[in-house]
Amino acid sequence: MLAVMSIPPTTQAIQGPAIHVQGLGKSYQELRVLRGVDLQVARGSIVALLGSNGAGKTTLVKILSTLLKADAGTARVNGFDVATRAADVRESISLTGQFAAVDEILTGRENLVLVARLRHLREPGAIADDLLRRFALTEAGTRRVATYSGGMRRRLDIAMSLIGNPPVIFLDEPTTGLDPEARIEVWQAVKKLAAGGTTVLLTTQYLGEAEQLADRIAILHQGRIIVDGTLSELKQLLPPAKVEYVKKQPSLEDVFLAVVGSAGSETEHGDADKGDQDRKTTSNER
Numbered sequence: 001m002l003a004v005m006s007i008p009p010t011t012q013a014i015q016g017p018a019i020h021v022q023g024l025g026k027s028y029q030e031l032r033v034l035r036g037v038d039l040q041v042a043r044g045s046i047v048a049l050l051g052s053n054g055a056g057k058t059t060l061v062k063i064l065s066t067l068l069k070a071d072a073g074t075a076r077v078n079g080f081d082v083a084t085r086a087a088d089v090r091e092s093i094s095l096t097g098q099f100a101a102v103d104e105i106l107t108g109r110e111n112l113v114l115v116a117r118l119r120h121l122r123e124p125g126a127i128a129d130d131l132l133r134r135f136a137l138t139e140a141g142t143r144r145v146a147t148y149s150g151g152m153r154r155r156l157d158i159a160m161s162l163i164g165n166p167p168v169i170f171l172d173e174p175t176t177g178l179d180p181e182a183r184i185e186v187w188q189a190v191k192k193l194a195a196g197g198t199t200v201l202l203t204t205q206y207l208g209e210a211e212q213l214a215d216r217i218a219i220l221h222q223g224r225i226i227v228d229g230t231l232s233e234l235k236q237l238l239p240p241a242k243v244e245y246v247k248k249q250p251s252l253e254d255v256f257l258a259v260v261g262s263a264g265s266e267t268e269h270g271d272a273d274k275g276d277q278d279r280k281t282t283s284n285e286r
């Protein structure tokens, strides 16, 4: 089991950032979704790509994972150009979408063994057991996935995407639709991944998620990355907290609304002025 954990990444680590995107453009017919996206993701870091619904997050992730071709610009993942070295990019990544791709009829362990076999890995059983342990699914491993909670399913989905030990993983809205407890479980799993050296690019609509997880936060708005920095850098974009009756540090939500608003948004969010507590309630109901 220990030997399984120390398998080096399938594709050799290449110098430079894990993800390097320059001037990326993509349109669907008349709809210009990406209009010159620039982004760099350092190895072993977690970057949250934040954006409203329809901002183009999934489009960007699909281009980076070679499922979609860009119209303009360049993107390299693990040092490989997505346009000319697609096979190498695929060897370097895994992609977990918003909807879990696990087989309900099989047990958690069977799902993992199946994927390990499909990838022609040795000792698929040992790989499965190791991942079950890492994602706190050992006991559940012998049960059919149909009996799992949303959080367990998503954890299994992420575990499956790690088989073969890709150096870069894309998580497209990994916690959308999960309740707060399950969301925290997924966050812990993602944090462990990055601690182990995996580079994580995740997309999210939840500002709190970016705040909790990410080393850096990039905000995608109207086809461009309008802000990219650490949480404290982003908070410095706003004037320092005023001392009135209550001193309040700007939250990521304040920063998001300020920069999205200043970029000339035509989309207004009706619940923009709601507090943290309200937002959590809303995401609960999804």
Ligand SMILES: Nc1ncnc2c1ncn2[C@@H]1O[C@H](COP(=O)(O)OP(=O)(O)O)[C@@H](O)[C@H]1O
Pocket (backbone or CB within 6 Å): 028, 031, 033, 051, 052, 053, 054, 055, 056, 057, 058, 059, 060
């Ligand atoms: N295959 C497609 N054909 C046409 N329009 C699309 C297609 N995929 C996405 N879109 C549109 O592109 C925009 C960005 O979509 P998407 O990348 O899924 O955004 P996000 O993931 O940030 O919600 C949306 O307006 C969406 O309706």
Ligand SMILES: [Mg+2]
Pocket (backbone or CB within 6 Å): 057, 058, 059, 172, 173
């Ligand atoms: Mg999306």
